[in-house]
Amino acid sequence: MRIRGLIRKEFLQIIRDPSSISIAFILPIILLLIFGYGVNLDAKHIKLGVVQQQPSVESQSFVSRFHRSEYFNTRNYLTVNDGQNAMQTGDIQALLILKSNFAREFHQTDAAPVQLLVNGVDSNTANLINGYVQGTWAEWLIAYGDARGIEFSQPVEQLTRIWFNSEINSRYFLVPGLIAIIMTLIGALLTSLVIAREWERGTMEALLVTPVSIQELLLSKVIPYFVLGMGGMLLSLVMALFLFEVPLRGALAWLLLSSAVFLWVALSMGILISTVGKTQFVAGQIAIIVTFLPAFLLSGFIFDIGSTPLFIQWVTHIVPARYFVALLQTEFLAGDILWVILPNLAALVLMGLVLTLIVLKKSYKRLD
Template sequence: MNLRRLIAIAYKETLQIWRDPRSLAIALLMPLMQMGLLGYGVSLDIKRVPLCVYDQERSQLSREVVDSFTASHWFQPVAVLYSDRDLRAAMDRGSCIAALVIPVDFSRTLFTTGQAEVQTVFDATDTNTTNVATGYAQGITAQLNADINARWQAAHGDKAQTIGTVDLSPRVWFNEGLDSRNFIVPGVVAVILALVGSQLTSLTVSREWERGTMEQLISTPVTALELMFGKLAPYFALGLLDAAFCLGATAFWFHVPFRGSLFTLIVTTALFALVVLGIGYLLSVRIHSQLGASQIALMLTMLPTTMLSGYTFPLDQMPEPVRVISWIVPARYYVTILRAVFLKGSSLWEMAVPVIALLVYAAIIIRAAARAFRKSLD
């Protein structure tokens, strides 16, 4: 690879961007518009919330409490936990969104003092699910209290005086204020990068075909690899600039708490930018029409990012075939990383699966894009 030729191609593409008002509008104005328009989400009814159970007492009464939760269609039991460490690990992995914790002296406290607490822990990175699930838990607890009092009255012929009630003590992690903005806004960054990056690079090579400059480009000694990196370099810089603006607005304008590492955020953002830029460039090489390339880029990036990344709709509430399809959407992993870095403060090691997925996507797409270009007019 010749660095001089690569820089020349990058300089040529930079001039082309500067002279093209449409490209400038996409790169500079669209992020600003989308940060304002896509900062609000849609609330949906929640069912089958993944529930982990940590029953420290394991008595008949505690099993009734567990059964009252698991028998409803609002919660779906996914794991039985045996320690506080298991609870922390399950919530960090995302194995469960809610956890039911019954203390070791639950029955004794209830019968001696007339009151006892059952704790629910929620992963509040998804505030919509947490708010709705908290309401479900309160409703289940109210019904449980009514059942206990009814049994007491039937056994003693009077209203329950000493049995009291079961109090629910909910706790939320990662998004303590249950602010839906903290859940929604980080995902907007993925939507903006996917749209801006793929739209801009989908015009790079197809523009050469439409303007009749491809023959001149082919006649130069530039290689396919030099052409790809030279054309992508200015858009990569623009993508990082847009990402910096959006991430800065997320933290300082929308006041989403940032608890993770800036290095982790930069590395994963660069990986996702490479993926979407590579997709746009690959389409630009294969499709000789700017309109056709941009439309297909929109279909392959914007729609999956909006619908199948978890940005708009909770993935665990979707039908199984749709959830399977979502695993091939790169934005799914980046949205997961953004929320984990901002709200949970997760490190690269703790997000190994989505980071590795982005690395694999970047390697495959960049290689395919480099091999797609041929110095031929066919």
């Protein structure tokens, strides 16, 4: 009966507290809209300048490939100097120069009748532009040879097939990872702030002098925010599937189980933070530094963990969001791949057990 009353009291507090509802339901909507529509890692509509030093049928055929592509917005320049000036002023991102001997030497494997100048300030975009141009060149060579019965000798024939995200849509990559960030905020930040608020208002002291055990008190804090967190997760899932049309190739049961385990870890972290910082300001700062920033930067949400220094890769193993992001991306884009799901899920379970034991050890019914 006591635990039921405490849980009811927490639910009533949540209903009366607009900030809890906002963090659980309004914040996910805002973050998903910002990242889903505002952040795009795809390189499309690239501003490409083209210089044909001696126009020919072959050079026009090659350039027409870029005119018809959704990835490029082409601009023609008469001279190389004009194109380079346009790059310096930021009017174009890359300059494609077709040399005067293009028509004569493009079929020679040791010739380079095409020069590409790329703005390398953004290295990721520069690499994408270089790859797109090389791919367009290879496709045009094949099409040109097939139309004329010419076989171009190539040392390697490249056949490319994109797995898991065949549309190469960065939204499919970002939205599942963002769910991990949202649940980190709901679980760790919200829980730590709410408990710290009770310390500030003196209501926690009133609870500590009651016959309620510390286990009952902690459980009454966890259950309502677990329900709130899963509600926020379901809202994020609905938006991902129906608004952003991210495919869900795995079983919903595995996704919900993974989310529940991660939320358990996040709630445990929030309660542990509240035992250290008993004011909302301190608890909020600790939660951002310890949970949100690592989840954002070291989970693989945006940056590939494998491309980071070895020391950083080791550090990511203590970041719970790393395992949850891997689970989300696997469930959404690849499916029920158990040799990926089970190890990551086991790591989260282990973290949850360790954090729960620490919370129980650090929590006691004393005011000091």
